[in-house]
Amino acid sequence: MKSPIGIFSMTSQRSHDDYQPLVIEKKWQDDWDKQNLYLTPDSDPNRPNRYHATMLPYPSGDLHIGHWWAMAPSDMLARFHRMNGYNVLFPMGFDAFGLPAENAAIQRGIHPQEWTTANIERMRGQLKRMGAMFDWSREINTSSPDYYQWTQWWFLQLFKNGLAYRTETLANWCPKCQTTLANEQVVGDGICERCESPVSQKSMPQWLFKITEYAEELLDFSDMEWPNSVLRMQENWIGKSEGAEILFEIDNPNISEVLSVFTTRPDTLYGVTFMVLAPEHPLVNDIINPEFSKQIKRYQEDSARVTEIERQSTVREKTGVFTGAYCLNPMNGEKVPIWIADYVLATYGTGAIMAVPAHDQRDFEFAQKYELPIKVVIAPENWSENQELEEAYTGKGNLVNSQEFTSLTASDAITKVIEHVESNNLGTKKTQFRIRDWLISRQRYWGAPIPIIHCVDCGTVPVEENDLPIKLPTEVEFLPTGQSPLSLAEKFVNVPCPNCGAPAKRETDTMDTFMCSSWYVYRYTDPANITLPVGPDATKNWPAVDQYTGGAEHAVMHLLYARFFHKFGRDIGVLRGNEPFLNYFAQGQVLGTDGQRMSKSRGNVVAPDEIVDQWGTDAFRAHLAFMGPWENGGPYSEGIIGISRWLNRVWILANSDYSQKNISSRDVEFLRLVNQTIQRVTHDLGEKSFNTAIAALMELTNALSASRESRDVTVENWNFSIKSLLLLLAPITPHISEELWRRSGEKKSIHLESWPVTDESALILSEIEIPIQINGKVKAKIMVPTDATEDTVLELAKTTDQVEKALAGEPIKRVIYVENRLLNIVI
RNA sequence: GCCGGGAUGGCGGAAUUGGCAGACGCAGCAGACUUAAAAUCUGCCGAGGAAUUUCCUUGUGUGGGUUCGAGUCCCACUCCCGGCACCA
Secondary structure (H helix, E strand, C coil), rough: CCCCCCCCCCCCCCCCCCHHHHHHHHHHHHHHHHHCCCCCCEEEECCCEEEEEEEECCCCCCCCHHHHHHHHHHHHHHHHHHCCEEEEECCCCCCCCCCHHHHHHHHHHHCCCHHHHHHHHHHHHHHHHHHCCHHHHHHHCCCCHHHHHHHHHHHHHHCCCCCEEEEEEEEEEEECCCCCHHHHHHHHHECCCCCCEECEEEEEEEEEHHHHHHHHHHCCCCCCCCHHHHHHHHHHHEEEEEEEEEEECCCCCCCEEEEEEEECCCHHHHHHCEEEEEEEECHHHHHHHHHHHHHHHHHHHHHHHHHHHHHHHCCCCCCCEEEEEEEEECCCCCEEEEEEEEECCCCCCCCCEEEEEEHHHHHHHHHHHHHHCCCCCEEEECCCCCCCCCCCCCCCCCCCCHHHHHHHHHHHHHHHHHHHHHHHHCCCEEEEEEECCCEEEECCCCCCCCCEEEEECEEEEEEEECCCCCCCCCCCCCCCCCCCCCHHHHHHHHHEEECCCCEEEEECECCCCCCCCCHHHHHCCCCCCCCCCCCCHHHCCCEEEEEECCCHHHHHHHHHHHHHHHHHHCCCCCCCCCCCEEEEECEEEEEHHHHHCCCCCCCCCCCHHHHHHHHHHHHHHHHHHHHHCCCCCCCCCCEEEEHHHHHHHHHHHCCCCCCCCCCCCCCHHHHHHHHHHHHHHHHHCCCCCCCHHHHHHHHHHHHHHHHHHHCCCCHHHHHHHHHHHHHCCCCCHHHHHHHHHHCCCCCCHHHHCCCCCHHHHCCCCCCCEEEEEECCCEEEEEEEEEEHHHHHHHHHHHHHHHHHHHCCCCCCCCCEEECCCEEECCC
């Protein structure tokens, strides 16, 4: 592929120079920088604030096409709103802590700090070449002490409010990254979100945040305009179930503990024929009948060896063993055998279930395998007593075999049974969530240290806020050993207890990097604040992000954590409002031209720098925006040549010395098209439909080319159309727009101009072409006055040859006329 | 299994409320300009047919339906993508 740029003939008869994007792009980027064009004031008396943000990049080394795909249209959107009279904040920064820095540093034998700083330098330059309106005065770097001091501050607030706690817990352990992971970071069939290794389980003391405290509120999406798919993902992840916790007495006078289970189907309580505990359930060892202890032990050991992935496989055949113990059904006192089986998860509900094989497929399969009784208590349609089920019946129906509850509908019975157990202290109504607390401990080096000191006498002591930041020591051996690298840094670890002064030890785990990105959008609004992460003036000016953009792969990670942080921040009086991101738009993912994910091994990586070198930033921006709907993503298209041709035509048009040659009546039509284009582009950019906005601009360009040839509109109208075109282009292709704007004699930047307004009166038509259908098939098209009545149109239609022929004297049964749309004659 | 989204020419895609399917662009074909190429400009471009500047038939994943009229609404299904998954 050879670049057409810069090889245009110099001998052409054109009166202007050629379009050289690289030259003008550099020129204007420097100029904008010099005049601080994109510095955003905290407020502006004449322009309401509007906050746009796009997810900040991880400084991996090079800006890749995914960054462009996410950020270039985001910039167009921010610029569009800026031109529409808002004081738009559109900041940029770097999410700089995290494993890749550490891994790269280990590979290259340099410090993660060095690697990160170099990458940020490089990527900042690449971002500047994008020509976006980023306000660089507010740039943040989450790995700088000025920033992570406040990440630590957030930890302390969570700790002081009882929402951060440390506990020995089974955690997801990535053997390759040598660190624990949050549930949200384990993807697919139990693999690490970062390195794609299979994740195992490991028990160790870990710090967690009680995101579960906010589970209910996190399900309230009422203040948010988000894609439905992302809301449903969060909803599924939070996983609310309503039901009851029911208490079963153990049938053994020596045991005082009761067995508690969670069920969403208290209506099926009379159908319980056995109980199942998870193998790890703490009650197992207490209730076990000694005769059975050997096989129970063996089963527990076996299931501990089975990986979490295998255990959660739905196709795996269910296994279990009888404990020899029984409990009593609280409704009727029936003796119910207690089993253990690993299809019951220790980590959900109470880690124990009441099994109702007739109405739960899993219990049904288990009962069949171990020949346990199956008792129907909800009658399927046309079911007769003692008829055996083929599978569990989970549908609606009325209760049978359920004493006083018999013949109630299942949904009524749920309420009645809950009332019954509550009034008899046999259980309570209960809402259960699937979401677990957020595990934030990482046993790696390149993260913010957790500001906690462990003292033998005082226990877990928070660092004084005045002592922040707790700086990450630089002289540390950070090779992954499974042990926190900070634990080897003696100077760091050994400190006096802030409480009693006795020798104590610092916490040596670092924080999950998702903590850094949970609050970063506020820091942009108040980047220099030295007393708070964000001050009250800033939250007043910028209470929330009005428009957030970024990939949906963060649906249940970043986007959920940030909502949790915001609600917590509100509750401690630091933040305003209920949500961090009022509008969120998830752009799709760009793939290689082969439709596969871009990767070096596949050799299908499209390098943005090369494209910019060859075609220019403006062409690349417009090309990305023109490829298709932003939310779809898809294979990268090679067709940037089309955009390049178009911009070249714009260049020629705007540089033309236009003079009118023919007096005509085309001016009305011409102005209509210009105004229609203003209307379409305004609508489309507002809807983030960049591809159709560009199509409309191309149509206008084509029409202008024709008018340039025919030279039959006034100079005034011509100039108006060119200015309109440049203004409409400004958010999409900021550099060529600026160059041509200034060449037209304007002294101020086009990016300080207002968005053009549609002249509605120019859109009014006196005549319109409408199709004439016979039985729904188009037979003719006729011009009619826009205010024509049905009768007029029908008479006009009848006079056309095609309609006359098609009617062939048949009587007209019916006429449908849609004003200014169509006429359909039914015969 | 559950939740969400999708399927339109050779390709990317367009189509306010049910109202002319295929805008805009790529690729392709033909032409103008040119010594030539690039650039620029013009025309053609879903399929089949009539023997062709026009007209007919057909056509938006499949099968039904509603309607004067369906890419769009309803029912059933197939395939693809994303998420969750023994969650009681």
